[in-house]
Amino acid sequence: MPRMETIRSYLGWCPNAAAAAACRRDAGFKERNRNETAAADGGREVVGGAVVDYGATDTPAVMALAGAGFFILVIYLSVAFPPSGSLILLAIALAFSVMELYGVIRRTGIEITRDAITLRRPFLPAVVIPKDGIVKVEIKENKLPGPSWLLVALVGVILISAISGIYGGLANPASMRFILGIAAVVFFPVTTCCTHMRARYPRTLTITTLDKKIAAIYTEDPELIARMLEGT
DSSP, X not given: OOHHHHHHHHHTOOSOHHHHHXXXXXXXXXXXXXXXXXXXXXXXXXXEEEEEEEEETTHXXXXXXXXXXXXXXXXXXXXXXXXXXXXXXXXXHHHHHHHHHHHHHHOEEEEEOSSEEEEEOSSSOOEEEEGGGEEEEEEEEOOOSSOHHHHHHHHXXXXXXXXXXXXXXXXXXXXXXXXXXXXXXXXXXXXXXXXXXXHTOSEEEEEEETTSEEEEEEOSOHHHHHHHHHHO
């Protein structure tokens, strides 16, 4: 045995350098993919690191009606029982901002089994979608509803107005102007940040169900999840 191999053997090193290099490459590959995809027994596949939006297919219309009703309620409470309406709006804006930002940073775990796909979202209950309840699975181009510069410009105008409201309401922190300014300064930058993080993904996987729910999955490799859905 050559001298170097004798030393390696004595120190517990692998005398086969080619095999050692292969082991290192395999270990590096596993480490890089440890948080992305893992397979378990029984045909269960787990995918991590995804951002998921889940809701009804008619969510925009419902949200518009709910937003209009909520706005009317806030105005009524602000006039009738100041500053109750503004404080409610501030609390909701802060809670939504925290949940949205944490959900984008913490990401969603996706489990795919023979019968269902489970979405484990931060803060929220897990969503189980039976495979026999899936109507359509599509991979779509991820596009913003408008130019990014227009979004930034609108948020900039809102922030300038909000900061002006905060400055003008310093003398009376309980005023509606001051409280709504604080809510805007928190809510709109967080929303813009989360939108930007979703826009990083060129494609999304959308799953439409029989009960008119839709899951939009933002991930680096939506084709991988689509293959898992077909293969399990």
